[in-house]
Amino acid sequence: MDQSKYTEKNKEMKKRVVTLDEECKNLVKNGSEFQYIQKSKLDHLIVDDRYKVIYCYVPKVACTNLKRVFLLLTGKMNVSDPLMLKSGDVHAGLDKYLTYLDTFPPAGIKYRFLHYKKVIFVREPFERILSAYRNKFLQNGNSYFKEKFGKKIIKRYRQNPSTDSLDKGNDVTFKEFVQYLLNRKTMEQGYNEHWETFHNLCHPCHIRYNYVGKYESLDDDVDGLLKILKVDDKIHFPARADMYKTLKTEDTLLKFYKGIKPEMLTKLWNVYAKDYNVFDYEVPPAIKKLMKPVL
Numbered sequence: 118m119d120q121s122k123y124t125e126k127n128k129e130m131k132k133r134v135v136t137l138d139e140e141c142k143n144l145v146k147n148g149s150e151f152q153y154i155q156k157s158k159l160d161h162l163i164v165d166d167r168y169k170v171i172y173c174y175v176p177k178v179a180c181t182n183l184k185r186v187f188l189l190l191t192g193k194m195n196v197s198d199p200l201m202l203k204s205g206d207v208h209a210g211l212d213k214y215l216t217y218l219d220t221f222p223p224a225g226i227k228y229r230f231l232h233y234k235k236v237i238f239v240r241e242p243f244e245r246i247l248s249a250y251r252n253k254f255l256q257n258g259n260s261y262f263k264e265k266f267g268k269k270i271i272k273r274y275r276q277n278p279s280t281d282s283l284d285k286g287n288d289v290t291f292k293e294f295v296q297y298l299l300n301r302k303t304m305e306q307g308y309n310e311h312w313e314t315f316h317n318l319c320h321p322c323h324i325r326y327n328y329v330g331k332y333e334s335l336d337d338d339v340d341g342l343l344k345i346l347k348v349d350d351k352i353h354f355p356a357r358a359d360m361y362k363t364l365k366t367e368d369t370l371l372k373f374y375k376g377i378k379p380e381m382l383t384k385l386w387n388v389y390a391k392d393y394n395v396f397d398y399e400v401p402p403a404i405k406k407l408m409k410p411v412l
Contacts, residue, residue, distance in 0.1 A: 126341050133329040133397065140395040141322035154323050156226070161310070161318050162218035164229060165190050168346045171218060171229060172236045173319035176311040177245045177252070178332050179339075181207055182355050183238060186339070188214055189352050200355050230324065236342060237319050239396045240332035242389035243404050246298070247291070247373055249311040254289045263287045266309070270297045291373045299384050315392045322395065329396065367403040374404050382408045 163172045168190055174180040184207050185199035193214050196202060202211060218226055240248075253262035267286025271278050274293045282288055297303055298312065308314070315321060328345070330338035336356065343349040374382065382404065392398070400408070 126337055129334075130328065130338075130341065133331075134327055136397045137321060137326060137329060137395050140397075144391060144395070145322045154320050156219050156223070158317075158320070159219040159226065160217055162324075163187050164216045164218050164221070164233070166216070166229075167192070168348070169233045170236060170346060171233050171324075173324070173326075175238060175240070175315060175318055177248045178238045178240045179335055180238075183339070184208070184212075184215070186343075186352055186354060190346075190348065191215070197351070199352070234328060234345070235324055235326045236328040236330065237315070237321065237326045238330040238332065238335070238338070239315055239392070239398075241398050241401065242314075242392050243374070243385075243401060244370065245332075246295075246312055246385070246389075247370065250289075250291055250294050250373075253311060254287075254294065263289070266297070270294065273297070273300075290376075292376050295377055295381060295385060298388065299381060304388070314389055315396065331396075367401065370401055371403040371407075374407055377407070379408050 161173050161175070163174060163184070164170075165172075165187060170190075172183065172187060174184060181204050182199060185202045188194050188202060188207065188211055189197070189199060191214050194202065194211075218229065221229070253259050254267060263286040267289045268283060269286070270289050270293050271282050271286055274296045275282070298308070308317070310318060319326075328342060330342065336354065339354040340349065343352055343354065377385075386393070386400065386408070393400070399405075
């Protein structure tokens with residue numbers, strides 16, 4: 118990244134951090150701070166004591182590649198290219214090499230919050246929801262999600278489902294998935310991490326993140342982080358062109374969301390409203406049109 122581009126990215130990053138802080142002040146009037154978060158809810162925050170950084174991973178926001186980077190930061194991997202770490206290993210066998218904030222005593226947690234750089238990467242919520250649906254319910258190889266969620270969703274929301282659908286849970290429609298997300302019981306029980314809100318995963322109004330990366334500017338934002346950590350000469354983030362062959366477009370969003378009623382879209386927006394506000398996201402134009410005058 119050349120110096121002028123780096124300077125512009127710094128300005129953009131400062132703007133994101135200021136927006137986050139200002140919007141959180143509007144949301145949190147009681148002065149709530151990080152020590153009020155239950156320790157068990159800090160399980161998405163990865164800590165690297167060597168580089169003094171905390172990263173809250175959000176599924177469906179390039180978290181596999183970002184975890185690859187943090188695995189390399191440990192110095193315990195025998196590779197220099199993040200892509201040499203297999204995706205399945207990153208989320209399974211290699212996870213033991215990462216340190217999570219919830220494993221520290223309260224004093225250790227407080228110290229790291231006060232002295233370490235705190236990093237989060239986010240994504241436009243409607244796009245992330247669709248990405249989660251397509252990855253977990255449309256692609257082959259995700260039998261766990263079809264078994265655990267698909268069968269239940271079909272049974273609850275489909276009239277006259279086939280025996281095959283009930284047995285396999287492998288043909289959940291996007292409308293059925295949205296109905297599931299909007300169900301009060303689902304909300305009360307808590308979402309799966311792949312469609313959980315940023316607020317519930319990463320507590321942005323309690324933890325004062327000072328680096329806010331976005332999926333929409335992923336390559337530059339990760340490069341900026343590596344530069345700050347002074348490892349940009351050692352670690353290279355996998356280029357988006359190598360890993361994200363099918364980028365989301367307005368047409369793709371429209372294809373899936375056009376079958377959702379405007380009032381359901383509004384309810385779905387309300388679920389993620391805090392995420393929209395504090396991370397300064399706008400509803401994509403294609404979806405905004407479907408919502409008519411509601412937003």
